[in-house]
Amino acid sequence: MGNYEREQNEPETIIVNGKEVARQRVECYSRVTGYLRPVSQWNDAKVAEFNNRKTFNAENYIKDNE
Numbered sequence: 777m778g779n780y781e782r783e784q785n786e787p788e789t790i791i792v793n794g795k796e797v798a799r800q801r802v803e804c805y806s807r808v809t810g811y812l813r814p815v816s817q818w819n820d821a822k823v824a825e826f827n828n829r830k831t832f833n834a835e836n837y838i839k840d841n842e
Contacts, residue, residue: 788799804815806826818826 789796805812
């Protein structure tokens with residue numbers, strides 16, 4: 777799961793313009809099984825399902841099928 781497994785209180789630092797800067801962890805929510813849940817609480821199967829999703833643009837679909 778990569779970054780999803782990182783502990784919330786474990787800060788990550790990066791170098792910006794030669795200075796070490798702490799990054800703020802952001803929680804991502806998404807809807808997979810009918811309700812919103814934090815991505816960090818998903819099991820491996822839900823993460824795989826999310827990664828296999830395809831985006832759908834209704835406006836383009838309507839224009840292409842008029």
